[in-house]
Amino acid sequence: MVTIKDIAKKSGYSITTVSRALNGFDDVNEETRKKIQKVAEELQYYPNAIARRLVKKGSNTFGYIVCGLKRGEKHSIVQEFLSAIYDFANKVGYEILIMTVDSKKKSPKSYLQFAKEHNLSGIIVSGITTDEPYYRELQNSEIPCVLIDLVADNINVGSVTTDNYNASRDVVTYLYDKGHRNIAYMNGKANASVSMVRYSGYVDRMRELGLKVSMDYVLNGDFSEEIAYQEAREFLQKHPEVTAFFCASDLMAVGLIKAARELGIKVPEQLSVVGFDDIPIAEYTSPPLTTVRQDFYQMGYEATQMLYSIINKQDIPHIKKLSYELVERSSVSMV
Amino acid sequence: MVTIKDIAKKSGYSITTVSRALNGFDDVNEETRKKIQKVAEELQYYPNAIARRLVKKGSNTFGYIVCGLKRGEKHSIVQEFLSAIYDFANKVGYEILIMTVDSKKKSPKSYLQFAKEHNLSGIIVSGITTDEPYYRELQNSEIPCVLIDLVADNINVGSVTTDNYNASRDVVTYLYDKGHRNIAYMNGKANASVSMVRYSGYVDRMRELGLKVSMDYVLNGDFSEEIAYQEAREFLQKHPEVTAFFCASDLMAVGLIKAARELGIKVPEQLSVVGFDDIPIAEYTSPPLTTVRQDFYQMGYEATQMLYSIINKQDIPHIKKLSYELVERSSVSMV
DNA sequence: CCCATAATTCAAAACGTTTCGGATAATCGG
DNA sequence: CCGATTATCCGAAACGTTTTGAATTATGGG
Structure with missing residues (x-):
């Protein structure tokens, strides 16, 4: 050397x-x-960047903690985040160190350890749920950090999410306008922050519109295609009066549609379905899925940008809600 | 601190x-x-990992260079690689540093600089094409490195790919057995190593089977859905005698199918289509795509494992060809 | 009770950089 | 021609570890 x-x-x-x-x-x-x-x-x-980093105060490095990265995922959300984080980091001359944490096995390192060990300037966290030990640790972080899809109330930690609440409300409104009155809801992971927010958007808007929201009408698909499929199969047989389904993720919508097809229920003629996310698949299902588009790249980008601001002590809002778009395809019909 | x-x-x-x-x-x-x-x-x-790394000989860090990471990708290949690399790295206690390189803008850093700066133990490279400056640099690398989807002939550099040649041949055979004789081929990026290999598999097998392979029958879709669509639109009108199309990627197959549909050509009744990759979308297109499944996770895992072996001076083969699987769905019919 | 061996502990050098405070030489204003 | 700037340069300390080689203490055998 x-x-x-x-x-x-x-x-x-x-x-x-x-x-x-x-x-x-x-x-x-x-x-x-x-x-x-x-x-x-x-x-x-x-x-030698290592020697340099040792002596310099700041490391000029972002940490990115990604929870639940695993093989065979049917969306590319993490990839979008990554792409965005790198784009921003390259712009400001930062490097990135990634740590993956598996919610199943208890991780050997705490996020704090990770940050301190590497002298990180700040960290971005995605995919975390409220039941993980990390969540509590994050709440009183001394290190600048921003959470994606999860809000916190610490001055050092920012958060960026899609405006899930209003997106949810808009979907209900949209379905209502199409004449639907019996609208069921398929929720995601109970411990995911977004699930709760989307759920309350659904409930609130339903009530405002004077529609009944019975607990029977909300299922839990755990963000899984398979579980959604199982749940839906059972539900659809019992509730022929339901004409529309709002799913908190596209994947669950896909599972739902599969269940419907197997039961001989035609989508969208007999059952309208709206998803959430707009993952690539959504465009190719039959029928193509009407869904709420989240811009994951933008999410990652804004998160990194916010982190950068926090690191540099800029006084900016610590909560950012991104806009969404209701993409109309063919899984919804008038009733 | x-x-x-x-x-x-x-x-x-x-x-x-x-x-x-x-x-x-x-x-x-x-x-x-x-x-x-x-x-x-x-x-x-x-x-402090930085101080530690400075003094220790090896850094216990893999570098991962990912070329062409960008937003809005319709597959999650990089994500699969990442997931695999991390799984292996966690197992052997290594950390990972990622560098992204954009083939458009000339990257500020050479891969060598990246490796030396960070004292990397070795690097993994994915997504590189033969026309990039990196390619030449890699050819005589002093640093252990393994390439995904690209073969090199240096002792320090290994490579792992799917057995593209035989996969290609198998597809031709498969189509032949279904009665097809006029089989066209949609190739990927000209400078991608896999394109050339798949192409020769197609050509060789065609010849062996006594089928004509005219240059008219091979298009170049550049691995792009849009370009494949354009090319196919033109081609299909001119060549109604073609009953089957082999595409070097699923995305191009999707573009092709779209073109066919617009021209009123029924898939698979009038035109059989086979893709390559088996990205998540493939399962949801209509008709669902018959394709060659590559296991990208395994690719990433084997690559990291090989890198680890090379770093530790183990005497193992430097070229690994992974098996594939022909997934039969509904885009091919007998003729 | 003494010497050899084993069990503990430590001081100092090393890793490759940046940076503080000063040193030296050159230039300039008067 | 002198004191003061200015332009260049440099020695040494610092960053937080690991590691080498040796020092110290305890243990045991004879």
């Missing part, structure tokens, strides 16, 4: 001067700089 | 002893260790 020392030796200058020359300080003669740069090039010198 | 020094001070032992106690060396009294651990806990001490 060729170090700054080698360059100093070969060029005849001191370590200090070499460092300053290479880092563009202006108290070094241009000619000297040229010479040093030449030597650096000849020797194929690359500054 | 609480350091090892603080612990030394508070516990009354030397820095050396603290370090050795915390790292489980056996030349420290168990009682001492207990005490030191207690102090460490009280002070919420977390060893």
Whole structure:
């Protein structure tokens, strides 16, 4: 490994001067700089980021903690986040260190340990649910951090989510306008923050519209296609009066549609279905799914941007609700 | 930041002893260790990984270079890789540093710089094409590295791919057995290694079966749904005699099917289509796509495993071809 | 009771950088 | 020509660890 020392030796200058020359300080003669740069090039010198990070105060590194990353996922949400985080990080010259945490096995490291070990400037967290130990730890974080899809009430932690509440309300309104009155709801993971918010949007709007919201009408599909399918199969047989279903995720909507098809219930003629997320699949199901589009890339980008602001002590709002879009495809019909 | 020094001070032992106690060396009294651990806990001490990495020879870190990560991707291949790489890394106690490179803008860093800066033990590269500057650089790498979907001929660089050649041949055979004789081929990016391999599998098998392979019958969809759609629209009108299409990716198959539908050509009745990859969408298109399944998770896992072996100077084959599976769904019919 | 061995502990160097405070030489105003 | 700037340069400390080699103490055999 060729170090700054080698360059100093070969060029005849001191370590200090070499460092300053290479880092563009202006108290070094241009000619000297040229010479040093030449030597650096000849020797194929690359500054050791580790040594640098050790001595510099900030590490200029974002941490990204992704919970529940696993194989065979049918959406690419994490990929979108990643893409966004990197785009922003590249823009501001930060690097990224990722930690994955599996909710099943208890992780060996706490998020705090992760952050401290690596001297992280701040961290972004996605995919966490309120029942994980991390959640509590995060609540009183001393380290700048922003949560995706989860709100917290600490000054050091920001959050960005889609405006789930209003999105949910809009879906109910949309269905109502199409003439539906018996609207069931398929909720996601009980411990996911978004589930609760979407649920209350549904309930509130239903009530406002004077529609009954019986507990029978809300199922729990755990954000899983398979579970949604199971639940729906049972439910649909018992409740032929239900003409519309709002699912808290596209995947569950897909499961639901499969159940309906198997029971000979035609979508959308006999049953309208609305999903949430607009994952790639949504466009290709039959019928193509009407759903609420979340822009996951933007979510990741805004999160990183917010983290950057928090790190730099900028005074900005710590809660950001992103807009959504109701994408009309063909899974809903008038009644 | 609480350091090892603080612990030394508070516990009354030397820095050396603290370090050795915390790292489980056996030349420290168990009682001492207990005490030191207690102090460490009280002070919420977390060893600084940066300092550690600086002094240790190996960094115990894999680099992962992902080319062409971008928003709005309709597959989750990178996510699968990531998931796999992390699973393996967690198993062997490595960390991962990711660099993204955009083939459009010339990247500020060479892969070598990236590796040296961070003292990486080795790197994994995915998504690279032969026309990128990185490709040449990689060819004579001094640093252990393994390429996904690209083969190299350097002892330090391994590669893992699906057995694209045979997969391609099998598809042709499959179509042949279904009675198809005029089989067209939609190729991917010209500069992607896999494209060439799949292409030759197609050509070789066609010839073996005594089928003509005219240049007219091979299109280039650049792995893009849109381009494949455009190309197909033109082609299908001119060549009604073609009864089957083999596409080098599912996405292109989707584009192709769309074109066919618009031209009133029924899939699979009038045109059979086979894709490649088996991305999540493939299962939901209408008709559901018959395709070659690649296990991207396994690819990532094997790649990391191989990298680990290379790093540890184990003598293992540097080229790994993964098996595939022809998934029969409904986009192919007998003729 | 003494020497050899084992069990503990520690001081100091090393990893590759940045940076503080000063040193030296050159330039300038008067 | 002198004191004061200014332009360049540099030595040494610092970042938080690990590790080497040795010192100290305890133990045991004879």
